[in-house]
Amino acid sequence: MFTLPETRFDFAGDEYIYAEISREMGLASNFKALAITNELRKRNIPGLIDICPANASYLVRFNPEIISSQDLLDYLIEIDITKSNVAELNLSTRIVEIPTWYDDPITRSYSERFASRHQHPGLSDFDFVMKCNGFTDKAAFIQAHSSTPYFITMVGYIPGTSWEFPLGTTNEEILQAPKYLSPRSKTPNRAIGLGGAFNAIYPVDSPGSYQLIGMSAVPVYDKERRYPELCDYVLAKPGDIWRHRPIDEAEYWQIVADVEKGTYTYRTRDVEFSPKEYLLRGKAYIALLMEGF
Template sequence: MKPSTQRDPRQAKPARYSAAGDEFLFVELSEAMNLEAFFRGVSITSRLAEREIPGVAEICPANASYQVRYDPDRLPLSRLIETLEQIDAEVLGQQVQRLETRVVEVPVLYNDPWTHETLMRFRDRHQDPSGTDLEYAARINGFASVDGFIEAHSASPWFVSMVGFVAGLPFMYQMVPRERQIEVPKYVRPRTDTPKQTVGYGGCFSCIYSVRGAGGYQMFGVTPMPIYDPSGSQPHIDDSMIYFRPGDIVKHRPVDRSEYDAMVAAAEAGRFRPKTAPFVFDLDEYREAPEAVARRVEEVLNEH
């Protein structure tokens, strides 16, 4: 992934640097999630990684911020901040706003029996105990039917803006104009159970639960695609054990039960291969014609 951005330094807010204990530095770029803040963060962290600075142990980009773990015996905090300020100034002065990344197709069985069984067990923790998560999400977003809501969720591409909460879980930001973004609140009280590889939603973010466990996001379906592999049995996941990276572009594709079952069998046999394609995302192009960019995402997947 090779990102570069352009921002007017006079308009960009200064980054806020906060020490977190003796080994971590938290850097906040914006109080709101937007593509500009995301591009700025992923560009800074990518450049920091490329420099391979002694003492930098780990770099964790997030939606509108990032965190760096460092060894204070090898790299003083003041020098780390000075380096990051220098990189930030370089990023803000870039003339091109492009991200060389990949598009990933994620098959989804919406309205599946496993998330349905789970959500019915936890209706007392939900805003609307009388319906399902999909029915609630469709209604509050003004869709006439669940099918219409599923079409909106699967038709648009999504940016992976960060990976975390639990190992391998991607948070995804919808690539549509702000007025068309789906928004659904989290459960009133978190569940104590969520099926593995559930496609969830909270606020303006979609996610995929990499493991079974507690959670508070609305549950829309499941994917047969393994995204976290501590066993090393999935050839599409490298030694990091985690498939997604910040900057990936995701396109959901609805599948039926028979196709889902076939993909699960392929994954269990170590034969699952996600459909991917290289992609160059241009922020200026997206601002001017988001629908055209969304069509191009689908086109490059169809070509592969």
């Protein structure tokens, strides 16, 4: 019923194989990339050093003194064939709540600071995103953004950066915005940005070009590893489903204080995600999956 893209494999130097499932971002391609890379980890192939899934591709690094490039390619082709059936792509994953302070003064101050690099210097990033998506009412925009769950398609760029793609939306419903004309030299830690159809939470203070729409009250990166939900220092795992819960200023600062004291507990729920059911039922399947969360 669903035809998944055929993967193209390329050797990259002596230690890498790059697998391109699609040149365009699509959830079906991402589901396949995650299923393949998860299977690779399970097999524990000798000589395989690193596995890096991306939006519609993945990269593997290997030790050519332990496994030849051709032998590894044979493994990849075999796995690729088994994961070309959408019914074989099921994921054991989790839903994660991100308490979000929308249209906050912190990100507004960055809008003002870097207005000269923006398409519309007279608007804050938040107001610009509203305008791009046809909203005139702030509450309606926040409802649209926070009621949409987001699928973590990949983690990277800056360690811990989460790439969130909307689930259960039609193309007409997807919230989108262009990036800055010229990147900011600084973006605050935990700022939530929108670029194209993707959300990203900045894990540390860093340059950036996504339009800033709010602040996460919880960290997505913690070098001190104080929280069990942050595996290998980062919160995001490819395949996670994140939901932004709107909060006000008082709750934001209370959560920040709890985080600093080490008493905050992330709200999560383990779920089984079926790409086949999602591709068949879309929004109805996501509503069932998210029920009660």
